[in-house]
Structures are given as structure tokens and as C-alpha cells.
Amino acid sequence: MRAAVYRRFGGPEVVHVEELPKPTPGPDDVLIRVHASTVSVADYRARSRDLPKGLWFFGPLTFGAFRPRIPVLGMDAAGVVEAVGANVTRFSPGDEVIAMLGSKFGGHAEYARIPEHGGIALKPANLDFDDAASLIFGGHTAVSFLDRAGVGAGDEVLVNGASGAVGSAAVQIAKHRGATVTAVCSGANAELVRELGADRVIDYAETDFASEGLTYDAIVECVGNAPFERVESSIKPGGAYLPVISDLRGMLRARGNARRSGKAIPSSSVPSSPTLLAEVVAIAEQGGLRPVIDSAYGLDDVAEAHRRVATGHKRGNVVLRIRGAEEGAAEHHAAAEQG
Template sequence: MNTTEKTAPRTEGSAGGVAGDATTMRAAVYDRFGGPDVVSVERMPRPTPADDQLLVRLHAASVSVADHRVRARDVPRGLRLPTMFALGWRRPTHRVLGMDGAGVVEAVGAGVADFAVGDRVVLLRGAAFGCHAEYAVVRAAGAVARIPDELTFVDAAALPFGFGTAQVFLEAGGIAQGDDVLVNGASGAVGSAAVQLAKRRGARVTGVCSAGNAELVRDLGAERVIDYAREDFTSSGARYDAVVECVGNAPYRRARRAIRRGGVLLLVIADLAGIVGSKLRPVRHGIRRVQDTGAVTGTHLAEFARLAAAGDVRPVIDRVYPLDRIREAHAYVDGGHKRGNVIVTLADPS
């Protein structure tokens, strides 16, 4: 299946360029922080799998809000200094961005028994990044799973970041049958996944998005959609069992007005105050605040892939770019108006 939302800008096919030798690969690299122009496609050494790793020839990867934040150092309030330890002080710690991708296993480490060369897989490297390249390594026991033949690499690459993030937050929040759940930012990568996964848990879902994305969010399963330009969900008087905060504009002091006592605020995006507050005082005024969650696993990814292949969930894809146009992909994500996911193709995306 393929669920592109805007077909006009979509370009698929080989990343192009001159073929290199077996020890190098093409990758989108950046050596300084800044706008999309700091990213360039270069040749660099191809990784070699350790004994417990897979080497994956990537066909597609997402360009996410996380890539934007890291590249531009555009982090929530109070986090610029703390994140410099992870992102780098003067130069980026990780030259290649890309948290997730999908492709074919090219080689396996000596200790790997559960995967074989030729397996079609989806993977999540998370904060290790490195997926905006033709090859990446991942621990065989980590966040990697086979994908069904019915699922394209493009659709598979749209699963780990959005669905993985949404799932671990919904699990941490204990979202269950009959809960009233509001998703703030319901048309983004995480929000569009949260709407679908909350609905599958039996929740009644309200989505907050722009008027232009209302039909999409309803199609994904929201029973009600709020246009944020016309209504402030925190001031309407409605109360929810959970608010999934995917935008960064509804911290506890604002969102609490929309949450029932005994409910939960799931802080997918939080500033320093929100992070510290959720750790030091996780329950306040009878409302639980969750910012720290469990990790996305290979089991999670396998389930998302199965559901997507069967048509039971929908990976929302806004635009697809070849590797040579990755600056355009970054610029589009920087605009802050993407629907679901932006994907970059690194090889034949079929």
C-alpha cells in the first residue's frame, strides 16, 4: 500500500550519482549547525557490522522534526545548553542525520541468528541517527524487524518515528477502552499515528489541527476535530482522560484545564520545565505528567509493519524526495506544516 497525501512533489527512484566502491557509500552529511544549506551529499566510509549487528542497505528514511531540531539546534526552551552535550558544542556529534529507515539486510555479524542476508527490514536508530545514508548498522536484538512483502520501503520508513513514539506514550499513559483522548498536533508524524493507535485501543479521539488537515484527521479515526485557529481546546470546558501533546504549545499549566482529575498529560514535546516537573512531581492536582517512556522495540516495529501491510493503520506520507534533493526535504520540514511524514529515497523505493 502507499498513502501519499500530495502526489505532485513526489519523486521516486535511485538516488543517482556515480557508483562508488564496496567500502564507501553516499550520505547526507552536515558539519555545522544551521539551515538546510548546511546539508550536502558526499561519499563516506561504509559501516561494518559488529558481531551482534546487521548491515542494512537502506531504500528509504524519514526526515523528521527531530532531524530539524538537531540540525538547526531548534530545541524547546531551556534545553539548548543541556542538549549541546549530546548534539555537539561547535560541530555536530552525528554527521549523518536520520533516525529510522527501511531496506534490505546486506550482511550479518558473526553472532546474528535471527536475520539473514536479503531480509526486508525496518529499523530505528533513534538518537544514534545515521539513516540518511545508503547503509546503516543496527543491533539485531534492537529496534529492527522484518517487513511483509506487501509493504513498500517508503511506507515502512514512515512507521518507526511516528508510530513508535505514539505507541510508547500511549502505553505509558495506560490509554484504554472508553478513554477520551485529545491529540494536539493530530496531523503530524506522531499525532497522526497517535490518533490511529488510540482509536485501536478503544478510545474516543479528538484531534487538534489546522482546518486544512481536518478531513485527514477524521479519516484516521478522530470522532471530533478542533481547528486550533478558531478554538482553544484548553478553554472550551471539555475534559479528557488524556492529552497527547505533540506540538509544544500546551504545557501542564495550560493543558491541565482540559484534563480530568485522574487523567494524564503525555508530553511528547516538553521544555526543560516540563521535563524537570514531570520527574520531580509526576502527579500534580490529580493529573499525571508523563515525559519519560519505555523504548521502541523490534516487537513494536514488527506489529506496526503487520498492521500497515494489512491496511489496519495508515502511514501518512506528505512528500517523497530522492537523496540528491534532501535539502528540499529539510526545508519543507522546517516550514512546520507537513502532514505526517517526509521521506527520502536512497535506492529503488519499491
């Protein structure tokens, strides 16, 4: 199979396409013929080892000391089930699925393997593969944090970094649940987040939301520039601080800050979950979560996709097309006719 591979750490140019052995599914595995994935901030961090402050020592442990431990990046995948192991009962060849591969990566290849009870679910029926892939990373992460905070109808939620992959999903999902949403982003992205459902938009270049004196039931931190100490007074008593991105100091102080303040601060770790992914699918099929795609690249242009993510200015998701769009559409229509 063809796969985007990096054999050393560095800039976007270290990622290139190679031929690798096709994975073989074990008895409990699902083998996916991948149509689309995304190049996420997590892929950028793994490739460059540019980690939040204080987390430098996690790089060698997680990604490898001298060379990449996992050469194929890609935390998500949308595609068609190619084969299943002998013990698999939930999926069959031909099923259109999405998968959150998480820290095991592997989505930037023509085939990806995942356990049946891992982060895999049937693809939203109303979306093509590019669109479906763009929901996985951000949607899964956003649902995880919003669930742990119990965000629902009547809550007031602020999303810092509302135009990124996780932020754009968090705005939509919180709004879908009946919350009032304040979105923080650049002025250039204000119209986008309004279209996603934000009730109020703050241009971070003009207004510091932490100095306004307003309070929220939950603050979703997707940037890394709003630590708990800075925004604590902006969170209502009994509210939640949701650190999608956190540095070492924030992680070490989270439990103490939560105990002292009485405000929830869940871990920034988000294990892959089929339940969370099924929730993302349900919201998308109900029209509460729509794709936000910054740009799309073919597999042979994977280095350019990494360059786009490295700018730090993408809107939503950068899609990586593993199979051609026309080929994917043909398979999708064939599967629909068979169904």
C-alpha cells in the first residue's frame, strides 16, 4: 500500500510517500480502505516535536527518541471496510465507516487497522468521505470535553480558538445542545463562527475576554494562551475549565486548582471511544455538526498539507485525500445502491 511516511523529525519536507506492507487484520480487527484523513495539530506536533511548554520530555517517550516510533501519522480515517477478523460482528466488508485512531496513528495510508471495539463507527449517511473525515478529530475531542462538563441547554459556553478543528466543532455541538456560545477567534474568522452558530464573537486582537467581567458555565481552551489562573474569575461557581491544550504546569496544577476553586478541570487526555464517535455521527446526521474544511490535498501533496497546518492559521480541518475523490464517490454510490 501507499502511505505518507516520516523517518526523521523535522519540517514538512520529511514526510513523503512510500510503499509499505498492507496490514493484516487480527481476529478482533477491522481493516479500513482509507479514502480520507486529516492532517491535524497532533500530526504537526509528532512530526516536529513542537510540544506545549514543559512537555519536551514526552516527545521521546511518545514519538521516539532518535527517530519516529510510528512512521505513518494520521489520527483519523474515513473509508470502507475491506476485511474483518473472525471474531468481528459489528462491521462487515463494504460498510462505510469513520475511525478515531488516536495516538496509534496510521490514517495517512491506503489501509488502516483498528480493533472492532476501538474508536470506529458507521460514517454519517449524509456526508461524503472528505466531509466525514473532517468531523472525526475535532468532533470526538469536543464531545469528550463537553460531555465531561455536562454542557447542555441554558449553559453559557466560551470557546477560545473557535475556528480550529476542535473549536469549530465545540461551537456547533454546544449550540446543538442548547447552550449560548461565545466564540473567540480572529476578526478574519468571525463570520465563519457566526455561521456555525456562535451567539457572540470576540476578536482576540481587540478584546481580552478574561478582562470583560463576564462569566461562563464552561470555557473550552483550544489555543494554549488562556491558562486556568488567567480565566478562573470568568468561570461561574461550579463551572468547568476544559483544557483541550495544556502545558505541563497546567496539568500538574489541575487537580489542586479544581479542589481549591470548586470548578471542574478534566484531563486533557481523550481516549478513543466508539460511544463518543457514535455521538458525533448522530449530531452530524441531525444537522447539528457540519464540516469545516480549510483545504484538501492529495496523498502525494502531503508535505504541502503539513505546511498549511504549520502556519497555525488553518480554519477547521486540512483534509488528506488518500484515494481520488472520483474513485471515492463511485464506491459511495455503489454501496448506496447495494444498501
